[in-house]
Amino acid sequence: MAESRVRIAVLFGGRNGEHEVSCRSAEGVLAALDPARYDVLPVRITRAGRWEVGGAAGVGVFAAVRALRAVDVAFPLLHGPFGEDGTVQAALRHAGIRHVGSDAPACAIGMDKECTKKLLADNGIAVAESVVLRSAACSLSHREREALGLPVFVKPARAGSSVGVSRVDGWDRLGAAVAAARAVDPKVLVERAVPGREVDVGVLELPDGGLAVSPPLEIGVAGGRDFFDFEAKYRAGGAVFTVPAALGEPLGARLRALAVRAFRALGCRGLLRVDFLLGDGDEPVVNEVNTMPGFTHASQFPRMWQAAGIGYGRLLDTLVETALSR
Numbered sequence: 001m002a003e004s005r006v007r008i009a010v011l012f013g014g015r016n017g018e019h020e021v022s023c024r025s026a027e028g029v030l031a032a033l034d035p036a037r038y039d040v041l042p043v044r045i046t047r048a049g050r051w052e053v054g055g056a057a058g059v060g061v062f063a064a065v066r067a068l069r070a071v072d073v074a075f076p077l078l079h080g081p082f083g084e085d086g087t088v089q090a091a092l093r094h095a096g097i098r099h100v101g102s103d104a105p106a107c108a109i110g111m112d113k114e115c116t117k118k119l120l121a122d123n124g125i126a127v128a129e130s131v132v133l134r135s136a137a138c139s140l141s142h143r144e145r146e147a148l149g150l151p152v153f154v155k156p157a158r159a160g161s162s163v164g165v166s167r168v169d170g171w172d173r174l175g176a177a178v179a180a181a182r183a184v185d186p187k188v189l190v191e192r193a194v195p196g197r198e199v200d201v202g203v204l205e206l207p208d209g210g211l212a213v214s215p216p217l218e219i220g221v222a223g224g225r226d227f228f229d230f231e232a233k234y235r236a237g238g239a240v241f242t243v244p245a246a247l248g249e250p251l252g253a254r255l256r257a258l259a260v261r262a263f264r265a266l267g268c269r270g271l272l273r274v275d276f277l278l279g280d281g282d283e284p285v286v287n288e289v290n291t292m293p294g295f296t297h298a299s300q301f302p303r304m305w306q307a308a309g310i311g312y313g314r315l316l317d318t319l320v321e322t323a324l325s326r
Helices: 019-032 061-070 087-094 104-111 113-122 142-148 171-182 230-234 249-266 300-307 312-324
Strands: 006-013 038-045 051-053 073-076 130-133 152-156 166-168 188-192 197-205 211-213 217-221 239-242 271-278 284-290
Touching (some): 006 019, 019 038, 019 312, 038 061, 051 061, 061 087, 073 087, 073 312, 087 104, 104 113, 104 249, 113 130, 113 249, 113 284, 130 142, 142 188, 152 171, 166 171, 171 188, 197 249, 197 300, 197 312, 217 300, 249 271, 271 300, 300 312
Parallel strands (some): 006 038, 006 073
Antiparallel strands (some): 152 166, 152 188, 197 211, 197 217, 197 271, 271 284
């Protein structure tokens, strides 16, 4: 008798500025899941927060989660707030639905750059120095400006895809940059710039609980851009990826070890992308982490595993098998 297909719900969209990015990721995943192996239920979350289960009219989150109890596993392919931050993962766990990726606590920590920095630093992983602005009344003191120096990067604390991120080369531009970040999240980070190469490393949990680490991928920004911003990430020709990055084995081994340490420090499950900056002397500093990275065929995470000999479809199979093995 043939084995029954795995019933999988693919969640995408969401109530945030990364809605379209999530939909692009979902296009690739939905097309790649083998119909002989998977019975796929698409679940689109609208910008208003309504859940469209299998194309049916939108319902609230709790009604949708009840409907998902019939599936074997959910794949929350969501980026940004109200998805990658643990809110959806908590609802799925409460309903007893297994899912791809980390549980709510790791997602919430990984989404909050301040919390991520503190936890990584406590585990001996270098991060860029930063100051947190928690309210509209907050600004940088003269001492803080001297300590950070210029340039700085101003970032929403809880957002991804470089939404709301600005590079500031003069303190006269700080107010506008903070306002742009605060339009995305009321908590804002002002972070010391770490000039150097930008290199990503992927961590993949296997069904037996072991961890595999991808070849490193180096990001080169095209078009004269100052950094890997939203347009560079999602506009054709905005960036050049080199995988494997030319690092040399001692540095490559160090990045792999740090990526695994970050995965364990954050309490991740399933997968993690760790973004490093290589400063003076190629000293690695973690820029940020991503508990659910982009999943288009052109995204960094699938590219890294392709270079390791794990194709897109097999990567998805591994993520699902790991979730089912919990």
